[in-house]
Amino acid sequence: MDLTPTAEQTAFRAEVRSWLQANLPWEYGKGLPPHFDDLAEEVTFLREWQGRLATGRLVGVAWPEEFGGRGAGPIEHFIIQEELARARAPELVGRIGVNLAGPTLLANGTPEQKARWLPKILSAEELFCQLFSEPGAGSDLAAVATRADPVDDGWVLNGQKVWTSYAQFADWGVCLARTRPLTEAPKHKGISYLVVDMHAPGVEVRPLVQITGEAEFNEVFFSNVFVPRDQLIGPEHEGWRVANSTLSHERGVNPRQLVIHMQLLEELLRLARDTGGYDDHRIQQRLAEAYVEVRLFQLHNWRSLSRMAKGQEPGPEGSALKLYWSEMSKRVHDTAMAVVGPAAPLWFGAEGNPGGGRWQRSWLYYQASSIWAGANEIQRNIIGERVLGLPRD
Numbered sequence: 001m002d003l004t005p006t007a008e009q010t011a012f013r014a015e016v017r018s019w020l021q022a023n024l025p026w027e028y029g030k031g032l033p034p035h036f037d038d039l040a041e042e043v044t045f046l047r048e049w050q051g052r053l054a055t056g057r058l059v060g061v062a063w064p065e066e067f068g069g070r071g072a073g074p075i076e077h078f079i080i081q082e083e084l085a086r087a088r089a090p091e092l093v094g095r096i097g098v099n100l101a102g103p104t105l106l107a108n109g110t111p112e113q114k115a116r117w118l119p120k121i122l123s124a125e126e127l128f129c130q131l132f133s134e135p136g137a138g139s140d141l142a143a144v145a146t147r148a149d150p151v152d153d154g155w156v157l158n159g160q161k162v163w164t165s166y167a168q169f170a171d172w173g174v175c176l177a178r179t180r181p182l183t184e185a186p187k188h189k190g191i192s193y194l195v196v197d198m199h200a201p202g203v204e205v206r207p208l209v210q211i212t213g214e215a216e217f218n219e220v221f222f223s224n225v226f227v228p229r230d231q232l233i234g235p236e237h238e239g240w241r242v243a244n245s246t247l248s249h250e251r252g253v254n255p256r257q258l259v260i261h262m263q264l265l266e267e268l269l270r271l272a273r274d275t276g277g278y279d280d281h282r283i284q285q286r287l288a289e290a291y292v293e294v295r296l297f298q299l300h301n302w303r304s305l306s307r308m309a310k311g312q313e314p315g316p317e318g319s320a321l322k323l324y325w326s327e328m329s330k331r332v333h334d335t336a337m338a339v340v341g342p343a344a345p346l347w348f349g350a351e352g353n354p355g356g357g358r359w360q361r362s363w364l365y366y367q368a369s370s371i372w373a374g375a376n377e378i379q380r381n382i383i384g385e386r387v388l389g390l391p392r393d
């Protein structure tokens with residue numbers, strides 16, 4: 001792993017930084033993105049921001065130029081993420097499209113499918129959601145029971161999905177559905193990967209309120225939803241293979257969480273300065289640990305990045321990264337609660353609450369990090385079996 005930037009990479013970083021200095025909707029180096037109490041208002045703001053980033057060609061840089069990317073490599077993508085962190089930019093609202101659906105379409109879509117969806121994913125003109133999990137299929141995802149029955153020119157979809165983040169704002173969803181009954185084929189061999197129009201008749205989205213009090217994810221019900229044939233990605237019944245290319249993009253390197261935790265660390269250090277936490281040697285120790293852990297996470301990312309830059313896949317080691325950052329995140333948030341001190345149990349925004357309740361919300365939110373993108377027990381199974389060579393589950 002050689003971490004020395006080339007002259008081109010240094011120039012690219014300077015270009016990204018000056019673009020951000022000129023285009024951020026808040027003051028570079030000082031301000032913060034606006035805070036919204038209403039999720040719909042936040043999504044509107046974030047769509048506009050992503051559109052602006054896409055105009056600067058800073059979204060999906062590794063994608064081919066014809067779809068709005070720059071045909072650049074993973075290192076350039078990573079540099080942008082680090083510069084966004086420095087600018088304290090929020091996460092992309094279209095991240096499911098940019099990080100999951102888009103790369104899957106690039107790898108498996110037809111030329112027409114790519115031309116139809118990819119450019120609008122980058123600009124956030126169209127948002128995607130991920131319709132994988134079901135009440136009876138989470139860790140055991142191949143057990144999906146949503147049915148897609150063949151009709152003329154397509155399929156009719158019936159079933160239920162759950163935990164679908166941002167489904168209430170999505171225009172499209174990438175969906176795993178059973179196209180062959182379990183009586184005819186093993187569970188991995190009868191699934192197809194469909195793009196579902198979230199505005200089609202028969203799609204019902206019901207928000208679920210989370211521990212934070214917000215409803216970011218949803219239940220989605222399909223009642224006789226027609227999906228045209230040209231919205232099948234990859235071959236019919238081979239959706240499991242296509243889905244695995246989506247899932248591999250959820251793990252591997254994680255610049256998004258790196259960006260978020262670099263920002264959190266910076267804010268934590270600022271909070272400790274403001275509250276006097278710095279003067280308490282027990283807190284000092286924990287802050288030092290948080291600093292070391294976030295730095296280690298950065299190095300893990302760089303290691304995976306060097307593999308990718310050499311054209312290698314992140315491989316099952318990606319599970320170690322997911323395991324590491326999600327557990328690190330909980331420790332960093334626990335430290336933040338120690339810094340907030342006696343106000344830690346106060347509900348959001350209460351008076352006298354250092355950080356205005358932001359930290360409590362973030363603590364609650366990141367409790368879920370050991371569940372999403374594959375629960376940590378599953379990551380341990382993968383590491384045990386595929387990295388350490390232990391007997392299979």
Ligand SMILES: Cc1cc2nc3c(=O)[nH]c(=O)nc-3n(C[C@H](O)[C@H](O)[C@H](O)COP(=O)(O)OP(=O)(O)OC[C@H]3O[C@@H](n4cnc5c(N)ncnc54)[C@H](O)[C@@H]3O)c2cc1C
Binds near residue numbers: 163368371372374376
């Ligand atoms: C904030 C959030 C956002 C999400 N967004 C989306 C989304 O947009 N789209 C989507 O499709 N899904 C989404 N998910 C769903 C997520 O991927 C699933 O929750 C996850 O895969 C776990 O599935 P499950 O909830 O059904 O739990 P289960 O699979 O029922 O697991 C329950 C418990 O049993 C353990 N367990 C299960 N099998 C094993 C095993 N073989 N060995 C050891 N332990 C095991 C699990 O680790 C877990 O602790 C989201 C989840 C969260 C929390």
